[in-house]
Amino acid sequence: MTLAEATRAASAARCAHCGLPVPGGDPPAPAEEPARGAETPLFCCSGCATVYGILREGGLDEYYRMAERRREPVASSGRAFEEYDHASYRDLYVTKRADGLLACDFYLEGVTCGSCDWLVERVPLLVSGLTRAELDLRRARVHGVWDGASVSLSSIARTLDTLGYRPHPYRGLRLERARRDEDRAALARIGIAGAIAVNTMLAALALYSGWLTGMEPAYERYFRWLSLLLVTPALIWPGRVFFRGAWAAVRTRSLHMDLPIAIALGAGYARGLYNTVRDAGPIYFDGVTLLIFLLLVGRFLQQRAQRAAGDAAELLYSLSPASARVLEGTGTGTRDVPVEALLPGMLVEVRAEETLPADGVVVEGRSALDLALLTGESRLVTVAAGAEVFAGTVNRGSILRMRVDRAGEESRLGRILREAEAGALRRAPIVATADRLSGVFVLVVLALAAATLAIWWRLSPTHAVDHAIALLIVTCPCALALATPLAVSVAIGRAARLGILVRGGAALEALARPGRIYFDKTGTVTEGSVSLLAWEGPEEAKRLVLALERHSSHPLARAFEVVWDAPPVEGEAVAKDVVYTAGGGLEGIVEGRRVVVGSPAFVSARASRPGAEGRGTCPPAGASALGSAPEGTPVHVAIDGAVVGRAVFGDAIRDDARASLAWLRARGYDPHLLSGDDPGIVASVGASLDFAADHCRGGAIPEEKLRVVEEAERRGPVVMVGDGVNDAAAIARAAVGIGVSGGAEACLASADVYLTRPGLGTLVTLVEGSQRTLAVIRRNIVFSVAYNLVGAALAMTGLINPLIAAILMPASSMTVLLASWKSQTFTTDR
Amino acid sequence: MSVIYIVIPLALIVVGVAVAAFLWAAKRGQFDDLETPAVRALHEDAPAKPAKENHDRS
Numbered sequence: 034m035t036l037a038e039a040t041r042a043a044s045a046a047r048c049a050h051c052g053l054p055v056p057g058g059d060p061p062a063p064a065e066e067p068a069r070g071a072e073t074p075l076f077c078c079s080g081c082a083t084v085y086g087i088l089r090e091g092g093l094d095e096y097y098r099m100a101e102r103r104r105e106p107v108a109s110s111g112r113a114f115e116e117y118d119h120a121s122y123r124d125l126y127v128t129k130r131a132d133g134l135l136a137c138d139f140y141l142e143g144v145t146c147g148s149c150d151w152l153v154e155r156v157p158l159l160v161s162g163l164t165r166a167e168l169d170l171r172r173a174r175v176h177g178v179w180d181g182a183s184v185s186l187s188s189i190a191r192t193l194d195t196l197g198y199r200p201h202p203y204r205g206l207r208l209e210r211a212r213r214d215e216d217r218a219a220l221a222r223i224g225i226a227g228a229i230a231v232n233t234m235l236a237a238l239a240l241y242s243g244w245l246t247g248m249e250p251a252y253e254r255y256f257r258w259l260s261l262l263l264v265t266p267a268l269i270w271p272g273r274v275f276f277r278g279a280w281a282a283v284r285t286r287s288l289h290m291d292l293p294i295a296i297a298l299g300a301g302y303a304r305g306l307y308n309t310v311r312d313a314g315p316i317y318f319d320g321v322t323l324l325i326f327l328l329l330v331g332r333f334l335q336q337r338a339q340r341a342a343g344d345a346a347e348l349l350y351s352l353s354p355a356s357a358r359v360l361e362g363t364g365t366g367t368r369d370v371p372v373e374a375l376l377p378g379m380l381v382e383v384r385a386e387e388t389l390p391a392d393g394v395v396v397e398g399r400s401a402l403d404l405a406l407l408t409g410e411s412r413l414v415t416v417a418a419g420a421e422v423f424a425g426t427v428n429r430g431s432i433l434r435m436r437v438d439r440a441g442e443e444s445r446l447g448r449i450l451r452e453a454e455a456g457a458l459r460r461a462p463i464v465a466t467a468d469r470l471s472g473v474f475v476l477v478v479l480a481l482a483a484a485t486l487a488i489w490w491r492l493s494p495t496h497a498v499d500h501a502i503a504l505l506i507v508t509c510p511c512a513l514a515l516a517t518p519l520a521v522s523v524a525i526g527r528a529a530r531l532g533i534l535v536r537g538g539a540a541l542e543a544l545a546r547p548g549r550i551y552f553d554k555t556g557t558v559t560e561g562s563v564s565l566l567a568w569e570g571p572e573e574a575k576r577l578v579l580a581l582e583r584h585s586s587h588p589l590a591r592a593f594e595v596v597w598d599a600p601p602v603e604g605e606a607v608a609k610d611v612v613y614t615a616g617g618g619l620e621g622i623v624e625g626r627r628v629v630v631g632s633p634a635f636v637s638a639r640a641s642r643p644g645a646e647g648r649g650t651c652p653p654a655g656a657s658a659l660g661s662a663p664e665g666t667p668v669h670v671a672i673d674g675a676v677v678g679r680a681v682f683g684d685a686i687r688d689d690a691r692a693s694l695a696w697l698r699a700r701g702y703d704p705h706l707l708s709g710d711d712p713g714i715v716a717s718v719g720a721s722l723d724f725a726a727d728h729c730r731g732g733a734i735p736e737e738k739l740r741v742v743e744e745a746e747r748r749g750p751v752v753m754v755g756d757g758v759n760d761a762a763a764i765a766r767a768a769v770g771i772g773v774s775g776g777a778e779a780c781l782a783s784a785d786v787y788l789t790r791p792g793l794g795t796l797v798t799l800v801e802g803s804q805r806t807l808a809v810i811r812r813n814i815v816f817s818v819a820y821n822l823v824g825a826a827l828a829m830t831g832l833i834n835p836l837i838a839a840i841l842m843p844a845s846s847m848t849v850l851l852a853s854w855k856s857q858t859f860t861t862d863r
Numbered sequence: 864m865s866v867i868y869i870v871i872p873l874a875l876i877v878v879g880v881a882v883a884a885f886l887w888a889a890k891r892g893q894f895d896d897l898e899t900p901a902v903r904a905l906h907e908d909a910p911a912k913p914a915k916e917n918h919d920r921s
Contacts, residue, residue: 147905170898170899170902220894228878255868
């Protein structure tokens with residue numbers, strides 16, 4: 034095949050469903066639009082082919098005419114979702130509606146764009162009995178309504194899964210409902226306050242122009258009463274929240290920002306009312322309504338940004354394994370049940386790549402377990418019948434059967450989770466700059482108002498009250514109240530687009546100040562999975578080893594494939610007579626040559642001539658370059674009885690770890706390594722990343738991690754970065770807890786920040802963005818305080834009137850708004 | 864000028880209607896999800912009546 038031919042083939046052979054190139058597909062006649070020509074459509078995988086068939090059959094092939102489509106191969110799990118029909122599942126997640134239909138909310142994996150919305154909402158056409166499916170695109174959540182008599186939930190779930198949207202039960206619907214009502218109420222308040230503020234300002238405009246050009250007293254009186262009519266409902270309905278907040282502050286004897294706001298609103302309204310009735314003096318109604326509106330908007334923005342990040346984190350939380358495969362009495366058939374329904378004594382089957390649902394004992398099978406998320410251990414642990422195993426570990430080998438001893442809260446995982454919850458309760462609150470300032474601010478404003486009143490009382494008692502009220506209104510912390518939330522919500526929004534989910538502004542502020550950062554090792558600083566670290570041996574051996582390893586699902590076999598299979602080796606070899614010895618290795622015949630791959634002991638027992646002659650030039654053990662290689666699991670390769678190659682497998686350090694740590698150190702941060710892995714491995718990884726010896730700590734169990742963080746917190750806020758269940762308690766306790774991509778749910782649930790993209794480079798972006806956000810907040814605060822100083826000075830000297838106040842207030846808010854919006858807090862370019 | 868005695872109350876009534884409409888919409892959850900409906904409007908037909916025949920098939 035010439036190069037031109039190859040290029041054409043690559044561009045033409047595209048999957049009819051997802052549009053990706055078809056691997057090894059025959060080049061058909063060039064078709065610009067996939068799946069439109071008369072020729073047989075091609076598919077990149079069986080998942081895509083299935084969905085294509087379903088959509089054609091259901092009359093939904095309009096899907097393929099949509100401009101924007103999901104460009105991903107369909108990956109369905111193929112699960113039966115039997116547990117969805119279980120009674121305990123129904124009690125937990127399904128609600129019965131008034132009309133007798135059933136309803137349930139799911140999170141869907143793989144929802145990306147408008148085409149997903151189209152497809153998911155048409156699922157009722159494919160499943161009879163399902164009456165409605167409504168997708169919330171932003172939250173990736175679908176609300177399904179179905180007739181329990183004609184269709185089962187599991188078949189609905191299976192259809193969604195087949196289409197590539199794996200459903201997960203949505204937890205916490207009750208909390209969601211309360212939040213939703215709260216959001217709607219806040220929105221209603223803003224709407225009313227906004228409408229009233231605009232109309233009051235129109236009336237005020239008439240009054241101000243009346244001052245300049247002269248207005249008949251009758252009209253002036255009319256507009257005053259009109260303003261009073263408008264401001265009263267604004268104060269009673271939307272403005273009520275400030276009075277409630279102020280009252281709470283008074284009762285707890287704390288200085289809250291709501292206090293001066295409530296005083297300003299109350300005093301402004303009372304004075305305006307008095308002046309309206311006696312038909313003389315300024316009214317402050319436009320200022321009062323504008324205040325209410327702007328302050329409510331600030332609060333709403335703040336809440337909204339925090340919700341969005343919280344929603345995303347919750348989505349990830351819901352992705353945990355919610356079912357287990359229980360063996361029926363006879364031990365042949367299996368049945369899916371929700372994890373919540375597991376009881377001690379049950380027999381459970383755990384297939385490769387599945388997470389163990391409970392603590393227990395292995396009864397049958399032999400496999401390698403990945404404990405990384407639970408303990409931080411980077412090496413796989415081999416288990417066989419009789420071994421004690423724990424929930425939350427991942428089966429990386431072959432099928433296992435286990436007896437449940439402790440499930441749910443009783444399990445070791447459950448205990449660690451409780452610890453994490455307790456840690457979150459003990460967490461010292463981070464006091465944000467604005468919160469700290471507000472106390473001072475409240476005192477200063479109240480003192481200034483009192484001083485103004487006292488001084489003017491002596492000079493001219495008729496003006497004293499007006500001046501004091503003008504001061505209260507003009508210094509009302511409108512811009513100040515907006516300063517932090519605006520900057521933070523803009524920053525959180527930008528960060529989310531870069532794959533950084535932040536739960537609150539306080540975390541950003543704390544991150545911006547250099548301090549101690551504890552890093553977990555496995556999965557955080559390192560990749561968290563086994564990979565080929567070093568190889569020594571002839572090139573041609575690779576081909577033979579690969580052919581052999583294709584027969585194994587062992588993690589090491591896959592690690593070989595990942596490194597050597599790209600680009601695919603020319604002319605694939607085929608292995609015959611492959612024998613797998615658990616705990617040892619693989620042997621077989623490839624192209625007539627006997628190939629043995631496995632542990633040094635296993636290989637040397639089968640190799641008669643250890644490196645003596647043959648094609649391989651294997652240096653004697655010990656003197657090789659691998660002698661100084663990173664610690665890991667050694668694997669030897671023998672061909673025709675001669676040991677020709679050695680490989681070392683281990684947990685590779687992430688590519689960007691070194692640069693990111695150097696960046697942090699250069700900016701005054703103090704990174705430490707805190708791991709549950711073997712101290713020797715931790716020390717070697719630490720040394721290669723320039724950690725001082727006393728900055729590395731290995732063998733730390735979850736409780737010890739928590740204790741270390743707690744101790745360090747006494748000297749100042751601590752940041753904890755981790756991915757596992759074993760980090761959850763420490764993450765919950767640290768001032769700022771950061772969960773990294775691929776981490777356990779427990780860790781996500783307790784983290785303030787979640788990095789959805791792998792690597793520590795994102796952490797650098799986060800810290801840099803936090804520092805920029807803090808700078809924006811500071812600038813905003815300086816702006817608003819400056820405006821307030823000018824306003825206060827004018828009010829105290831008696832130079833102010835409601836017109837100046839009405840101009841100053843929105844001007845200061847607008848400055849802060851623009852400054853926040855224009856700020857480049859989180860950007861990819863560095 | 865005395866027309867403002869009538870016009871302004873009328874305008875306020877209109878505002879009142881608008882606010883009531885907004886409250887009704889907010890209570891019914893019209894503002895809960897601001898993204899999906901924007902996309903949904905671009906889809907050609909309602910879920911109730913799917914295109915049974917693909918006209919592009921040649």
